[in-house]
Ligand SMILES: C/C(NCc1cnc(C)nc1N)=C(/S)[C@H](O)COP(=O)(O)OP(=O)(O)O
């Protein structure tokens with residue numbers, strides 16, 4: 001059941017996670033047995049029924065002979081839809097013999113776009129964009145799930161258009177690319193990206209997801225005839241709608257036929273803001289959020305992957321400039337606090353050659369802290385920047401109250417608990433810029449385990465972007481019920 005929390009997040013974030021669950025011995029239902037690890041009723045189907053709500057495929061294997069077909073179906077469905085799948089196997093069947101599966105191509109063979117729909121969609125796009133004076137591109141979070149990052153870059157370079165990304169797709173387009181103009185996030189955009197997006201008369205939205213959070217409480221929700229929507233396997237614009245057109249096929253096919261038009265880049269060159277380098281704080285001055293963000297930014301390399309947890313860490317991370325090659329992980333759709341610690345643990349196991357860094361608030365950290373123990377056990381050199389502002393600051397900015405207060409912990413000392421004398425985790429507390437810089441230097445030298453740096457911040461020390469975003473999202477939440 002707790003796994004469904006992560007599976008729900010995988011569904012919301014378009015990740016093909018396969019969940020495998022044991023299920024009761026096939027004889028128990030017919031014998032009207034009551035079993036442990038169940039709800040204590042004779043209904044043993046409730047789990048797969050729940051799974052069906054948060055997966056694209058859920059199978060229960062009741063006979064060994066069905067296993068190859070059902071398992072292939074579940075895995076292929078997950079890979080094609082980039083959504084989680086669920087496989088349930090009874091305890092007395094898990095080791096039962098069955099036929100081996102056939103060639104893996106039955107599971108891995110890619111889907112193809114419908115050729116006629118693809119050609120028609122490209123023609124409509126060429127005509128739509130060809131009539132625009134100042135067209136540009138907007139990359140969304142589904143670009144990765146659609147495996148379309150490369151095709152998107154190809155289209156950007158074929159068109160000369162300005163390219164903005166949304167917060168959920170930061171790093172899916174190289175930020176040092178000359179056509180990159182920043183994160184489009186309404187009032188809290190970076191590099192004045194919102195000014196150009198609002199000025200453009202033709203916006204090709206590739207894999208975009210417009211929610212209350214990504215539109216800043218519906219204040220930055222581009223709509224209407226200037227919008228051309230290219231989704232994972234669907235293309236639409238006013239007066240046209242095409243199914244079974246895969247995003248990568250569409251973007252690379254369009255790149256071959258589209259006219260070059262750099263009007264948006266010419267305009268952007270007239271107001272591109274100079275990079276605002278946060279000045280270094282006085283080394284002994286009380287640590288502030290801006291100084292933490294400045295020092296974390298300076299650690300980023302092409303090999304870094306920065307995880308930003310739900311909280312002010314979102315805003316600290318989105319405002320950072322990434323070197324090409326650096327990756328950015330955020331869970332803005334599901335937005336479960338506590339996501340980042342287990343996720344960066346799993347990521348570091350899967351990508352041991354990357355430098356994994358996580359910025360996580362104290363409230364979120366308290367939800368899934370136990371995964372730090374796994375980082376110590378597996379000697380993973382993850383850098384944990386713990387932003388201790390003593391409570392739920394993002395919520396304070398949306399709606400404050402006593403419910404946003406939490407018990408403070410000695411976070412830096414916690415690592416020793418996980419080491420238990422044999423681990424190589426390190427924990428430091430930084431009360432000022434000098435202590436933070438020292439701790440970051442020690443973290444770089446600690447290659448045998450995680451390093452947690454507890455950054456002590458004032459409760460109200462949050463980004464100006466969070467204040468503005470919190471205001472608009474709070475207003476959106478508070479809209480009066482429509483008069484009936
Ligand atoms: C409680 C909640 N959101 C509501 C919430 C509650 N429960 C779950 C599982 N997920 C959620 N997003 C949020 S964003 C907190 O401000 C996070 O606090 P923290 O990690 O300390 O970060 P900041 O102080 O920077 O906000």
Ligand SMILES: [Mg+2]
Pocket residue numbers: 311361362363387388389390391392393
């Ligand atoms: Mg906090």
